[in-house]
Amino acid sequence: MHKDPWYQEWFDSPYYQILYFQHNLAEAKQFIENLLTRIQPRPGSFVLDVACGRGRHSRILESRGFDVTGIDLSESSIQFARQFENEHLHFFRHDMRLPFWMNYFDLAFNLFTSFGYFESTRENENVIRTIANSLRKDSMLVLDYLNVHYAMAHLVAQEEKIIEGVLFKINRWYDEKFFYKRIEVIPPDKSQPQTFTEKVRKFYFGDFNEMFSYRKLQVIEIFGDYSLNPFNKNESPRLVLLAKKYVH
Template identity: 55%
Template sequence: MHICHTKQKVAHFGLLLTKLSKLAHSDLGLNDWFNSPYFHQLYFQRDGQEAEAFIVRLLERLTPAADARILDVACGRGRHSRTLADKGFDVSGIDISPESIDHALQFANDKLHFYQHDVRLPFWINYFDLAFNFFTSFGYFRTEREHYNAIRTIANSIRPNGTFVIDYVNTHYAEDHLVHKTEQEIGGVNFYLTKWFDETHFYKKIQIEDEALREPLVYLEKVAKFSLGDFNDMLAFHQLQVQEVFGDYDLGRYDVRKSPRLIIVASKVLR
């Protein structure tokens, strides 16, 4: 009896891992999560003042022209795009999620534009002065080629001598400081997060319990463990040259083990 019960548990666990593996390799599963209201409820409770302060520091460092055109890649519902537009810049935000763009469009105006777009596919050419990708909104694609295609789209979209800034997790720091299990209650919804990693990716299982749901929802995030060297290779391949690297939102010096973030500033250099 005990052996039978153990076999059932092992089989159930194996089935769960199979489902999670399929979900991790499914664009549909990933898009379902990005389009979910729970995604925004979980991630966009972060301190808006901290995010705005980071953007202001970047702008002070980069000193773009007052009429600069800025591309916000993976803009979500447009919060950071709106911050940039409030500074007087002409801002275009793109995101793969139609639901996020539908929400963002309510804020659109002559200086603020939103488009539902997959960054792996070509966008405008030699149009923007700066492109931003904030808060680890990269690394979710299945293959290296898809990530290279995304960088190609961004590189092609900015003008010669234009600037691209990508804000990513410092994978070395994250490995050393990973909290494997956490629970959060946000607006009456319970989020149970389980995190782990292997040689190439970080994983996060999100289980959601809400009285409005008949049963818990489970999503899986899978983010590539890109290092500074990996980014340097991807950027250089598309004529983007690393100029500066920061390790936190105060734009402190990058330390491979001590810095929580990997913030890269690159310029488009034509050979």
């Protein structure tokens, strides 16, 4: 029997939203504000939010005066996001491995480790292709990923959280190529538990630099956290890349 990929099953689950997106909104807003202050995009810029989920970051960006398009594979997330659509905010269900609008956007965001989900290197490279091809010349990409070195050194193997009465039992581990997170979900009524397993590729800065270069994206700044402090391989929790599209 065919089984959906882990990300399709998990991202469409209401428990995914409870675990990740019912909190840290203030942190997300501040991160985006810090990025906009640094980048200084012109008012009315066309912005692409790749793997936008329910659109919380897209909505923040639209509220700052940009024309924002969000894309995501999750049908339920896009349906939710569409209630917020207006003249300058639009959402589409779209697989980020496949081409989207060409040479259209001034700025693209891929935030909060919304990358590295796919089994093959080619599939992940295709995401970079989609983003790069969607950008105009001299446009910018912000890609926010985990710092592999830090994540391995600070891995919490087991953890339990109770959010909105739901118990999440979390186990984490890694191998040579991937980080894994197995999440057992126990509803408030203690009914049938569900188990989901996340799997994210271990991409280092050198990997991104190679993928970017092939698609005419040049890294111009590297940050190590959401306050945009300088990146340190051993001490930074994040790898935040600011890249510019160039054309020979």
